[in-house]
Amino acid sequence: MTVSPRTDKIKLGAFIHPTGNHVAAWLHPDAQIDAGTNFEHYVEVAQTAERGLFDLMFIADAITVRDGDVNALKRWPQYMAFFDPMILFSGIAARTKHIGLVATSTTSYNEPYNIARRYASLDHVSGGRAGWNVVTSANASEAWNFGREEHYELNERYDRAVEFVQVVKGLWDSWEDDAFLRDRESALYFDPAKLHTLNHKGRHFSVKGPLNVARPPQGHPVLAHAAASDVGKDVAARTAEVMFSHVPELEQAMAFYADMKARVAKAGRAPDSIKIMPGLNAIVGRTRREAQEKHQFLQDSIHPDVGRELLSNALGGMDLSPYPDDQPFPDDVAERMMSHKNPRYFHMFRDRLTPREMYQHYAGARGQRTVIGTAEDIADQMELWFQSRAVDGFLVQPAVLPTGLEEFVDLVVPVLQERGLFRTEYEGRTLRENLGVERPVNRYAHEAMEKTAGAPV
Template structure:
C-alpha cells in the first residue's frame, strides 16, 4: 500500500505574511509589482516539490485604519493573480497555480474562460480559490450601494460554481478531430450549450474554448464559517483553513468531511490544508530571535489597524496597549469564523492589546510555529497523522527568505521521515494532489440516457 503523503502549498503574500515583513531585510520590498520576485518564489517552491503556489486577492484595497497606519501599510499594490500565473507558468514545469476569484464580484462566463485558458497555458496546473469576498468596502468599485450579506453571497456562490463547471464541459474531451486530410476540425455533436437559468444567473453558453486539460481546474475554498464549510463540502477539492490547536483542527477536519456524503462525495475528494507560518532557525534560540526581530518592526498604528475589524466603530488609539481590551465584543457580521477564533483567544488568554495585535501580526490568526526544522516537522507530522490535516498551506513570514529556509531545511526533514515526495508524481496539479479528473457531465448524461 502506498504511504499517504503530505500536500504542501506555498501561500504567497508579496513581502511575506508578517504584517511588518516589508521592513525586514530578508524581503523584496517592492514585491507586489516585481515579476522577478514572483519568478524566484515560484521556482523556489517548485525546487521544494510543493504542489502549488497560492495568492489571495481582493477586488479592492481592504485596509482599515487611520492615515498614520495606512502610510505604513505594505500591501496596497499587487498583481491580479490570473495574469500573474499565466506569466509564471512559462518559467515553471510542475508546480500548480491557485488564483483567487470572487463569486460576488465576477461574472461566471468570463471567469470560466480565464481559468480554462490558464489551465491550457500551464498544461494542466490551474486552480481556482472560490471566495465570496468578506471585505465590505469594495462594493463601490462595482456600482453597488452595499455589500451583500453572507447568506446571499454563499447562495450565489453555489450557483456560480455550478455554472462555471457547466461551461468547462461545453466541449467533450474528444470533440476536436483536427483532421487536415478530411478537412474536419471538430465534431459539432460534441459541443453543448449550457442554457442555465437560475436565481442569480442566466447563461446560455457554450464556452468558446475547449475543455481544460484537467477537466476542471482544481477548485479550492477558504473559510470556516457554517456557510463556508457547506460550500467546501459541496464543491471544493481542497480547503484552506486556520487553526492553532490540534483539537480544533481535528474537529474541523471531521466536521467538513462529514458533510460531504449528502452531496454524493467521499472524504478523500476534499483535502484539508490548514495554514502554518514557520519561523525556522537552525537552533531554537535562533528561531526565537528571528521572531522577536519581526515583532519589533510592528508600528503600533499598524498593529491597532489589524485588530480594528473586531471592534468596528471604536477608536482604538485611545486604548492602553499594555492592558487588556476594555471589552470583548461578539463577532462582527461578515467575518464571523475568523473573528470568533480571535476574540475567543483574547478572552481565554487574557491578552493585552499589544499581545493581541502581535499574535495577529504573524499570519492573521493562522498557526505560527517557531523552532528548528525538526520541531516544525514534528508539529506537522502530529497534525497529519492524527486526523487534523491532509497537508499544509505554508505561509512564509518573510519572502523570499523564509521560503528558502523552509525548502532548504524543513522539506528534507519531512522527506527523511517518508512524509513528503522526493519527485513529482504526475504532470498536472490534479495528478500531483491525488485528485480524480472529472468526467464531462454532458457526455456522462448521454451515456446514462443510452
C-alpha cells in the first residue's frame, strides 16, 4: 500500500537552552556566555526564530538548581542560573509579533489559580501567543524547595496534574468571550450572566474562582506535554495539543506517533488535534565537513568531569571511578551492563566503547537525536520523518546559541520552503491558528448553546 504524501506543513519549535543544547556549548566562542540571565540574548534568539517563521519558542524549567557533583556542575551552566520563563516571555512578547511563547510550569509545586492567571495574562499581553508546557517536575530536588523531603511518586503526581489542569481550564472559562460590555450609556461594565464561579472541590485542590483575568484571546492557551510513561502519555492524550519527546530513531518515532494518535482517538479527540514534535539537534554547515568540524569541536570540549557525571547518571548511578577514560570496560563489567538490556546503553557496551567514547556519544546531546550535515542533508532527514508519519514537526535544539539558530533559519528553512514543506508566511494571528489547533468554546457558552439547540420549537 502506498501512503499519499502529506499536504499539511511541518511545525517548528525552537527549544532554547541558554547557551545552546550541547553540554559544552558555552565553551564555543560563538556562544553568548552569560546567556541564562541575559535578556537581550533571548530577545535576539526569539526574533531569529520569528524571522524563520517558527510556530513557537519553548523554554523548559525547573524550580531548583541542578543537583549533582559540584565538580561537574561548576563546568556546566545549564539550569544553574536562569530566568523564570513567565517573566522572560512577558518581556519577549513586547519585542516579537508572531511567534508562540511556550513556557514550562509544574503542577507539582504550584497552585492552579496562580498558573491560570499567569498564562491568561501572558496570552493577553502577547495577543494570543501563550502556551503552557505542563510538567510534573522531572527534578526530584524541587521537592526540597517546597516543604517536602521527597518528590511525589509518578501516579500521584499525574493524578494531581489531571486535577490541576482541569481547574486551570475551568478558571480560564470564568468569563465568557463577550462578558465585558464596557457600555458607558447603560453604565454596565460586564454581564453577570456571563461570569461563572468554578466552585471546585477535589482531592488535591479547592478553588472557588472566578479568575480575575478576562478569557484569554486563544480561549485557552495552548497545552503542551512531554510525558514518556504510560500514565503520562494517557494524561497527554486527554489534554495536550502539542507533544514534545526525545526519540532518536525513526522506527521508534513512528511507533511513538502511532501510539499517541491512537491514545488521542481513544480519549475521544481528533488525532490531528495534537501535534507531535520530537527534539532535533541539527548541526548545519555549508559543507558536510564544516558541520562535522563544528560538532567535533564541541565533542572535544566536553570536560571529563561533566562527561562522567552525565554518563554515570545515564547508567543508573554507576561508579565510574575505577575505569580510566581511554580503556574499554573489563569484559565482566560490560557483560553485566549488557544484561540490563537497556537500549540506551546496551550497544555502547556491546561495541566495547571506552568511557570517553561513551560520554562523548551520550553526553553532548544527552542521547537525543543529532543530525549533522548540510542544509539539504538536514531537510532530507526532516522530510523523511515527516512523510513517514513519525512527526508533525520538530523541536529544533540548536547546539550553540545564538549562531546555531541563525544557521538553521538562514540555511535549512529556505530548503524546506522550496520543497513546499514549510510555510512562507504566518497563517494566523495566534499560536493556535498557526499550529492549526481549534480554539476551545467556553464550556458555559457551549452548555447554553446545547440547551437552546435541544429546546422544543
